[in-house]
Amino acid sequence: MKWKPELEEFLSGKTEGEVFEKSTIFNILKLMNKGEVETIDFPISTGKEGNVFRGRKGKQLIAVKIYRINTITFRNISNYLKYEERLPKKRDRRSIIYAWAQKEFSNLKKLYDAGVRVPEPIAMEGNVIVMEYIGDEEIAAPLLKDAEINDARKIFEEIVENILLMYQKAHLVHADLSEYNILVWDEEPVIIDVGQTVRRSNPMAFSFLERDVENLVHFFKKFFPVEKDYVMKKLQEDEHEVC
Ligand SMILES: Nc1ncnc2c1ncn2[C@@H]1O[C@H](COP(=O)(O)OP(=O)(O)OP(=O)(O)O)[C@@H](O)[C@H]1O
Numbered sequence: 334m335k336w337k338p339e340l341e342e343f344l345s346g347k348t349e350g351e352v353f354e355k356s357t358i359f360n361i362l363k364l365m366n367k368g369e370v371e372t373i374d375f376p377i378s379t380g381k382e383g384n385v386f387r388g389r390k391g392k393q394l395i396a397v398k399i400y401r402i403n404t405i406t407f408r409n410i411s412n413y414l415k416y417e418e419r420l421p422k423k424r425d426r427r428s429i430i431y432a433w434a435q436k437e438f439s440n441l442k443k444l445y446d447a448g449v450r451v452p453e454p455i456a457m458e459g460n461v462i463v464m465e466y467i468g469d470e471e472i473a474a475p476l477l478k479d480a481e482i483n484d485a486r487k488i489f490e491e492i493v494e495n496i497l498l499m500y501q502k503a504h505l506v507h508a509d510l511s512e513y514n515i516l517v518w519d520e521e522p523v524i525i526d527v528g529q530t531v532r533r534s535n536p537m538a539f540s541f542l543e544r545d546v547e548n549l550v551h552f553f554k555k556f557f558p559v560e561k562d563y564v565m566k567k568l569q570e571d572e573h574e575v576c
């Protein structure tokens with residue numbers, strides 16, 4: 334899909350396009366004018382709160398995550414704000430979604446800079462996030478739950494390493510980690526969906542960390558015996574080594 338015809342169609346009122354609300358289109362156009370997005374090709378995933386598209390920036394494949402503004406429900410909004418330490422000043426629907434996207438983008442940056450394997454953040458504008466695309470021309474990387482796994486132990490240990498880096502170096506806890514938010518590409522796990530990620534100083538952080546570890550252990554138990562304590566001990570053992 335080339336963007337310009339889509340825009341014309343939208344403005345002439347032919348497209349229903351709940352994803353392509355006017356402000357979304359303007360945000361994408363801004364990203365295009367800045368050269369961060371060249372084309373938006375097709376949706377990789379359509380969720381309740383937003384859609385992810387594959388696109389291009391020059392020769393590079395990109396993932397474009399677009400949060401919906403108009404169809405977001407009050408329940409989702411209150412979910413967004415539940416564990417926030419600092420609430421956005423403006424509380425209208427659009428400001429809240431923009432603040433949420435901004436949070437996901439800045440979490441991605443912090444994690445990427447700390448060496449956690451997450452998609453590289455590229456750019457953002459309003460409710461639109463542009464990041465490294467995980468996959469190739471033919472297919473997007475599968476979620477851990479659907480991936481063909483040859484060496485489960487290796488993938489598990491790499492995820493644990495990433496959780497340690499997140500906690501100790503980036504001082505963040507994912508808070509929604511499971512086989513649904515980890516991609517696997519070239520036998521390597523890539524952690525995604527970091528909008529709800531909280532700071533380690535958040536009073537809920539430790540219980541979120543325990544829940545993340547429980548989810549992970551629950552999934553990998555299908556492949557080999559492993560307990561939550563194995564990971565929690567590692568977190569405590571390594572604690573004094575990383576400052
Ligand atoms: N960088 C990426 N590269 C390839 N695919 C991606 C990327 N980011 C997200 N996806 C795909 O898009 C889906 C949705 O992304 P994400 O988990 O970040 O959003 P979400 O808000 O949780 O949406 P959902 O409710 O559908 O899970 C992922 O499950 C994954 O299949």
Ligand SMILES: [Mg+2]
Nearest residue numbers: 513514525526
């Ligand atoms: Mg997700």
